[in-house]
Amino acid sequence: MSAVAGMTFADLKSGMSARVIAVDENCLDSRRLQEMGFTVGTQFSVVKVAPMGDPIEILVRGYRICLRKNECHCIQIESVG
Amino acid sequence: MSLHPDRVGRLKLASHLVIVAGNPNAGKTTLFNSLTGSTQKVANYPGVTVESVEGQYTFAGESIRCVDVPGLYSLKAASEDERVATDVILGRQEGKPELVVYVLDATNLERNLFLFTQIAESQVPMVIALTMPDRLQARGKTVDLERLQSELGVPVVSVVAHEDRKLESLKQAISDALRDKPIPAIDFGLPEGMQSTIRKLSERLARIGVDASQAEIRRNLYEPPELFQRFLEDFPEIAEPFTEARNRLEAEDLLRPSVDVTSRYEWSAKIQSLVLRDAAKPAKVISITDRLDKVLTHRFWGLTIFVLVMYGVFQSIYTVAAPMMAGIEDVFGRLQDAIRPMVSQNEILESFIIDGLIAGVGGMLVFLPQILILFFFIAVLEGSGYLARAAFLMDRLLGWCGLNGRAFIPFLSSYACAIPGIMAARVMPDSKSRLATILVAPLMSCSARLPVYVLLIGTFIEPQYGAFWAGFSLFAMHLLGLVVAIPVVYVLNRKMLKARRLPFVLELPPYQWPKWRDIWLTLVNRGKVFVKTAGTIIVFMSILIWAAASFPRFSPADPVAEAAKFGVAEERAEQWVQEKQLENSILGRFGKAIEPVFIPAGFDWRITTAILSAFPARETIVPSLGIIFSLGGEVDESSGDLQSAMKKATWPDGRPLFTVWTAVGLMVFFALCAQCMATLATVKRETNSWKWAVFMFCYMTALAYVGAVAVNYLGKLFGA
Numbered sequence A: 001m002s003a004v005a006g007m008t009f010a011d012l013k014s015g016m017s018a019r020v021i022a023v024d025e026n027c028l029d030s031r032r033l034q035e036m037g038f039t040v041g042t043q044f045s046v047v048k049v050a051p052m053g054d055p056i057e058i059l060v061r062g063y064r065i066c067l068r069k070n071e072c073h074c075i076q077i078e079s080v081g
Numbered sequence B: 001m002s003l004h005p006d007r008v009g010r011l012k013l014a015s016h017l018v019i020v021a022g023n024p025n026a027g028k029t030t031l032f033n034s035l036t037g038s039t040q041k042v043a044n045y046p047g048v049t050v051e052s053v054e055g056q057y058t059f060a061g062e063s064i065r066c067v068d069v070p071g072l073y074s075l076k077a078a079s080e081d082e083r084v085a086t087d088v089i090l091g092r093q094e095g096k097p098e099l100v101v102y103v104l105d106a107t108n109l110e111r112n113l114f115l116f117t118q119i120a121e122s123q124v125p126m127v128i129a130l131t132m133p134d135r136l137q138a139r140g141k142t143v144d145l146e147r148l149q150s151e152l153g154v155p156v157v158s159v160v161a162h163e164d165r166k167l168e169s170l171k172q173a174i175s176d177a178l179r180d181k182p183i184p185a186i187d188f189g190l191p192e193g194m195q196s197t198i199r200k201l202s203e204r205l206a207r208i209g210v211d212a213s214q215a216e217i218r219r220n221l222y223e224p225p226e227l228f229q230r231f232l233e234d235f236p237e238i239a240e241p242f243t244e245a246r247n248r249l250e251a252e253d254l255l256r257p258s259v260d261v262t263s264r265y266e267w268s269a270k271i272q273s274l275v276l277r278d279a280a281k282p283a284k285v286i287s288i289t290d291r292l293d294k295v296l297t298h299r300f301w302g303l304t305i306f307v308l309v310m311y312g313v314f315q316s317i318y319t320v321a322a323p324m325m326a327g328i329e330d331v332f333g334r335l336q337d338a339i340r341p342m343v344s345q346n347e348i349l350e351s352f353i354i355d356g357l358i359a360g361v362g363g364m365l366v367f368l369p370q371i372l373i374l375f376f377f378i379a380v381l382e383g384s385g386y387l388a389r390a391a392f393l394m395d396r397l398l399g400w401c402g403l404n405g406r407a408f409i410p411f412l413s414s415y416a417c418a419i420p421g422i423m424a425a426r427v428m429p430d431s432k433s434r435l436a437t438i439l440v441a442p443l444m445s446c447s448a449r450l451p452v453y454v455l456l457i458g459t460f461i462e463p464q465y466g467a468f469w470a471g472f473s474l475f476a477m478h479l480l481g482l483v484v485a486i487p488v489v490y491v492l493n494r495k496m497l498k499a500r501r502l503p504f505v506l507e508l509p510p511y512q513w514p515k516w517r518d519i520w521l522t523l524v525n526r527g528k529v530f531v532k533t534a535g536t537i538i539v540f541m542s543i544l545i546w547a548a549a550s551f552p553r554f555s556p557a558d559p560v561a562e563a564a565k566f567g568v569a570e571e572r573a574e575q576w577v578q579e580k581q582l583e584n585s586i587l588g589r590f591g592k593a594i595e596p597v598f599i600p601a602g603f604d605w606r607i608t609t610a611i612l613s614a615f616p617a618r619e620t621i622v623p624s625l626g627i628i629f630s631l632g633g634e635v636d637e638s639s640g641d642l643q644s645a646m647k648k649a650t651w652p653d654g655r656p657l658f659t660v661w662t663a664v665g666l667m668v669f670f671a672l673c674a675q676c677m678a679t680l681a682t683v684k685r686e687t688n689s690w691k692w693a694v695f696m697f698c699y700m701t702a703l704a705y706v707g708a709v710a711v712n713y714l715g716k717l718f719g720a
């Protein structure tokens, strides 16, 4: 299965699973997102999406966190499964 | 009375200081409440809007002071709250803490252990309180405490924070740890290249007599470039070895934060897999929370229920608070009546006690019902987990202008009253958005503006234009603040608070029944904070305004004769004296002096003085207008006398003082101005500085003035 190159959080839909493939370290938010557990290789899934499309709730490293799609643009992902 | 051993202990022993730290939502406050109960004191950390809560308990004759530190995700502090928490944990505030009680959420071990690795490096004595074991159990898992303890190197006590009984073992562990000082293990499997560089730097520093722990060294080495630069400037004597080490890490590609973060997470994941055990009971496939969320965050049902819940909350703030507020006013009215005879021998003393002091205290306490009711609902919504869902639903709506989903609570509350609204900005997760919310919350049209609208609409709009336009104006006045607030927030965020915003994070905790004890402590703390700090300022300012309106005295020996000189009939003499008093007072003179400023808005000195005297609280403009138009202060917004007096009032050249446009201008002025010192006092309390209160007053007054002038100008353009 080939990954869609350059996928970001904006492409996530409810129920999808994805993996972090790259983190742009020049981006200011990247450190915080990594500290929340989104390090390269980490798999996560989308639990739900808010009615107006943002934020989205994500299950990562056994806990759930809501993030805004456009605030995660420094993380590149690929879909899995 | 016997001297209980605990008492003796408290008297004799210096108390120990223990801090309760951990990730947001790990259960710190609940644990802290269980430990310290009603001994809590709320204060601000110096210079910031972040609150500290301190409490104490006595165990085995020892008095232990505890601090509930704001939650944080990382010691690489990213927000003001985190910076404060980091400073407390690393002992930059008042010396190293004697003991950190690290609150570790059993259902979220990986992320909680990540922060543990950072705190552990500072090598403070530590005890771990493992919270939420009950929730983990419900998922069919348990934690192997012995194994966790041996991996982390410090005592671990499992607690369900609401069951006080079990806290005995935590208190015991805390007391033991204060004696034994267990220091956490710090082998987190960081890359060898990194460790050896740091070790070598540490040795090199030791040789030149600098004693720094490896953790400290690493923290500084891994600062972002600009902070690292500042660090070098602060400590020029060690700049060279540090720069060399950093260059070496850079060359080996070990300087990226991701290397550090990833290796810590790898370690956390390893520990988690070592200590998590399957419990006998199988996990529920789909939890109650998920089932409830299917409805409560649903596109249609979720939003519908949200609107209903909010409607219910704010409806009850009005309906439940109204009789309580009336009760408080009634009690203070009686108090005034009861005390008046005792002080009536001295007119100034009477006025001070009755109109200054008692009215001031009453005018402050009258805010309490709304504050307490609102915080009751906030505590229930927060404790049950619904508040987070509401923020989840609303985030998109409020997020684009730099706020976030949680701002709806302070905004909606401000429609009842800005005081609880501003206090409710506490639900905002970071200090930047908290400040932005506080600064615009008073633009929402609070219920104290209503009498002003009713008076002016009832006098100048309804009789002339009918009920439709009356209703429309009332609605427009309520919308105005919100419409103005949006660009204001936008500008504030872009221009003034433009320091970098963190990515928004929100956790949706499992639903549960709110805990009465935690709700109760919230109410007690909020009530105390308001009365003690904001309340004191409010009473003080009330007295100042009273003085400005009461001095110099105008009290002719024979009011009737004096009034007759000016052609005032006997039965109106008393009201006439009141008017002259206000006109002659500092406030009245000031009003006259600044009349030219308000002429462009179409306000004369009488309206200006009424505006000034309404500074303590907007709604007092109605009695002030009563006094100024010689009717006495006993009028209300539907008083026919006041309405006709205002219609008859003229400029010296005989033009009518009030046109429809003047009335609308005055309403716009009141909709936007900051004529409410209770609000300013609360802003001072909540932002911990007069700076923001003054800023708010200035920007709102400027907006109000511009608004009123614009309306007057439009009036001139289109004719009355």
Ligand SMILES: Nc1nc2c(ncn2[C@@H]2O[C@H](COP(=O)(O)OP(=O)(O)O)[C@@H](O)[C@H]2O)c(=O)[nH]1
Pocket: B022, B023, B024, B025, B026, B027, B028, B029, B030, B031, B071, B131, B132, B133, B134, B135, B159, B160, B161, B162, B382, B383, B384, B509, B515
């Ligand atoms: N089931 C369960 N819930 C807990 C426990 N400790 C805290 N909570 C709940 O978790 C939520 C967050 O707790 P809180 O103390 O406010 O977390 P803080 O952000 O760390 O101060 C609250 O609703 C608590 O009632 C626990 O041991 N078991």
Ligand SMILES: [Mg+2]
Pocket: B028, B029, B030, B071
């Ligand atoms: Mg807390």
